[in-house]
Amino acid sequence: MLQDEAEFLAGYDAQGYDRPSVAVDLVLMSIVDGAPAALLVRRDEHPHAGSWALPGGFVSVDEDLDSAARRVLADKAHMDGAYVEQLYTFGALERDPRMRVISVAYFALLPADRFAAALEADPALSLARITMPGDGKAQAAGKHGRLSLAFDHAEILGVAMQRLRGKIDYSSLAFALLPERFTLRALQDVHEAILGQSLNKSAFRRRMLDRGWLEPTGERETGASFRPAELFRFRPIIPNA
Missing domain, CATH: 3.90.79.10 (Nucleoside Triphosphate Pyrophosphohydrolase)
Known part of the structure; x- marks a missing residue:
């Protein structure tokens, strides 16, 4: 038994x-x-x-x-x-x-x-x-x-x-390495550092903007010697319920 x-x-x-x-x-x-x-x-x-x-x-x-x-x-x-x-x-x-x-x-x-x-x-x-x-x-x-x-x-x-x-190319993990407000140059720097290679500036920026992850803050970086770059923040995409 x-x-x-x-x-x-x-x-x-x-x-x-x-x-x-x-x-x-x-x-x-x-x-x-x-x-x-x-x-x-x-x-x-x-x-x-x-x-x-x-x-x-x-x-x-x-x-x-x-x-x-x-x-x-x-x-x-x-x-x-x-x-x-x-x-x-x-x-x-x-x-x-x-x-x-x-x-x-x-x-x-x-x-x-x-x-x-x-x-x-x-x-x-x-x-x-x-x-x-x-x-x-x-x-x-x-x-x-x-x-x-x-x-x-x-x-x-x-x-x-x-x-x-x-x-890195299809997820939003790069934003964890950035401050709350960042420039597109800083975002590209993170991608290049992880991938170990240079990326085409125009193509990269177009791809990031097209994904809808970036929200303009209306502000620009301070302390730049040339025209200050625009600052963005990460905007998570929430799927439809």
Whole structure:
């Protein structure tokens, strides 16, 4: 006779299966000096002591993944209020030399000024320039040259960059990297930084205007040496009910 579920669970041996550890890693990206950049933290203990890593941590048995991501955002990245969403799950067998660790990467795009307080609060943090040399893995560089990335974080950053490049042309994600009011030149700069290539000015502007995402503010930028450019704001398109 089949026992009921309560009896089954009462006698279930949870030690009968291996339990891999689960971690979350945060890919917090911006555009700095015309190039993609990501928040990294310098590791001060083994493994990979002295290398740079994405802010991350292990998931406790009493918290869900999103809660763990928010905790790491506050404790390791010294930020709050940023919306992060799941990017990808990384589970290569030897990605962590300590033990079997599966990491769920979370992703967020933020204007560069959102990182100022975090960088000031923790000298171990760096907003590092990210490049894609072509092998699917990203490279990071700081003020003094290339940074060594811990674990498989070069791969995680590579997936993030590929996701950005794949979505930038048809989605509104570029606006997350801009202030509330921006010029068309600034919007094109963001697209070029992510794609790693120059775009035709006239064609780009026509495409952006035709999509209906841009709302003129009636204002112009200040401090320009030539004719000040018009300022726009992002206008989300709400589908008909």
